[in-house]
Amino acid sequence: MKTLARTGRDGAVTPRSGARRRRAARGVPLPLLVPALAGLAFLLLPLLALLIRAPWRTLPDHLTSTEVWQALQLSLVSATAATAVSLVLGVPLAWLLARTDFPGRGFVRALVTLPLVLPPVVGGVALLLALGRNGVVGQWLDSWFGITLPFTTAGVVVAEAFVAMPFLVISVEGTLRAADPRYEEAATTLGASRFTAFRRVTLPLIAPGIAAGAVLAWARALGEFGATITFAGNFPGRTQTMPLAVYLALQDDPAAAIALSLVLLAVSIAVLAGLRDRWMTASS
């Protein structure tokens, strides 16, 4: 019995190592290998440089300064708020795009994805024209409700949500399309309204897709620069997020800029680690 089991295990191991050897022996063509390695180096070298030139000795001082903490706190709060806004508005929008049929749906879908490819600065200008004090909608917000968005923390959230929401919508829409719509049908035959079916059946089924989309949107919001600085300005403690602080620090205190960049790098790596089940395993 014991020997049988051992032969079985050996039998399972041998062909696998054989396959690995064969794959290596077949070789990678040089015209592919060289650019591939160059590409890898190109992606990794800047990050390595960041680590090599980091002012490790003075790092604690840089990271404990009030400005850094203000910027980090503002970044985290506004990115999270922008993600929340994206979830509340983006998930229903994704559902509409995936589950209903209305004239011009393809066009609407293209419009939703436009901020994905639009230069963020243009987005910021557009936001100013729409929601600025004299903007198309902004003038009414100001005169009726006394709400002013530009150059406020709320403005930061608006700018980040504008840029980040398409990531969430596209991700959730894809998950919805992959989910079997017949579960919703089954729910309606059990007496559930379409909204109840969405809330009690569809939402739990697509929760992983929503989570992935939210992380993607959050990461995008955290790194947002162009739209934020255009629409919300650069006031420390109010609208100066981490990316803005990094850019500003680079002008007069490069060591501080590197320290701030390290913090953002750490956050990015943490996000990647959180998503490894979704992305890393897909490639292996």
Next chain:
Amino acid sequence: MTHTDETPAGVRAEDVPGEGLDARLVVARGAFRLDVALTARPGEVVALLGPNGAGKTTALRALAGLSPLTAGHLRLDGAALDRTPPEARPVGVVFQDYLLFPHLSALDNVAFGPRCQGASRTEARARAAEWLARMGLTDHAGAKPRRLSGGQAQRVALARALATRPRLLLLDEPLAALDARTRLEVRAQLRRHLAEFEAVAVLVTHDPLDAMVLADRLVVVEHGRVVQEGAPADIARRPRTDYIAQLVGLNLYRGQAEGHRVRLEAGPAVATTEELSGPAFVAFPPSAVTLHRDRPAAGSARNLWRCEVAGLETHGDQIRADLTGELALAADLTTVAAAELGLHPGAEVWAAVKAAQTHAYPA
């Protein structure tokens, strides 16, 4: 399309009592058009039987409200349901692959319907537990659907549909997703549960055995139309299309009856015991056919045709021979007989069928 109440079968809605199901389902989708009339009394189990693509599932979806009717009507216990959205119809559905909600336990799957109907969480769960107990699934109440076997999932799906107390229960290929052994067991259980069900049940299947075991009445659908309906035994005895004849394992021909003979549309005449006139069907089982190498002595009450073997296949412990020639027919014979006759594709044989073993009936 006009909204008349006249059905292809000539049954008028007024003739049908208010209780039960009275429907004429017309659904047009591209080139395909479904047009079937369906009536059933409470307590009756009706099977929609037909080949794939005949429109059975479309009919079921129309009954459930998942596909809109192009024309026709749908009344259940006297109430018109044509315009009622699916969630407001007193209709329960058991889907082919069950569609149990994967994120809910068996208990919460069954409690889903009562919850939607306004029961409190405790009340809904109590009702669900009752249904699971009736299905013998109390031990699996907490299990997620992926941990259930095929047979268990089927019973949870049935419990989930019944827990809404429907007046019409729809089952889409209820046994198709099961392996052969589970099927036997689940079929017997399903038969018991359907017998207890007091309202109308409509099941869709392409399996004649499922239909005959589970249903009181069969409605055979081909190309979106009803081609035959009646009690299972009648349909098995008097098939009216090639599809049904094949399902019930009969050789079927159509022709003109003249006394004790039916002259076939293409080919020879068949001697029968029944005396008929006019258009008629004549049917006989493959086991009634005897094959001979040399021409046997012909009797008056005996049919004899010169045929050629087109193909042979094993059929249980028998050999099924497909014959062409004067008459295309299937014949069953034992392996020994096949060997003695030296049957092979292309072999010439005489096929004989006694008149007493044929069955003729008006077309």
